[in-house]
Amino acid sequence: MINTYLMLGDYERILRIDDADPDSRAMALYHLGRRDEALASWRRAPDNAPATYKAWDEMMVACLTDGPGARQAAERAVGQMTWSDPEGYTSGGIMLCKLGSYDLALHALAKAVDGGYAVVEPLLHDPWLASLRGNPRFIEILRRAEARRDEALAVFRAEGGEALLGLRSAA
Secondary structure (H helix, E strand, O other): OHHHHHHHOOHHHHHOOOOOOHHHHHHHHHHOOOHHHHHHHOOOOOOOOOHHHHHHHHHHHHHHHOOOOHHHHHHHHHHHOOOOOHHHHHHHHHHHHHOOOHHHHHHHHHHHHHOOOOOOHHHHHOHHHHHHOOOHHHHHHHHHHHHHHHHHHHHHHHOOHHHHHOOOOOO
């Protein structure tokens, strides 16, 4: 649920959740302009953490500090990541874009959508993606995400998902 709030940009709600994961909490604080708190809340990866976890940690710190070499650190971290988590690629793509690594951000966002993560809200609204919104590659990624979302919604409705949840159909 916390990642849903992150993708919707509902950062205040994340901060009201006691057991919010460190990634989401730090990103929420940072998006709200509370950079020092974001850095203070971040827990570094332990020395014995797997390489992928350490790479994610390095990218988070690079994004939160936005200091000299942050872009290169994030690019290096993404190059070391071996997971197949489309949500992670979305978050990573957003961070890479914020740091100015547009090609790698587009690659990560495409990998997320093609991996089945068709959440269009951050693509449409996250301020860190603003610089990509006119890019033809980004527009195509957004188009694919919208098509996948629409297909999933149609299946959900056709299979009675709204009734199961006690919702009325919006159609």
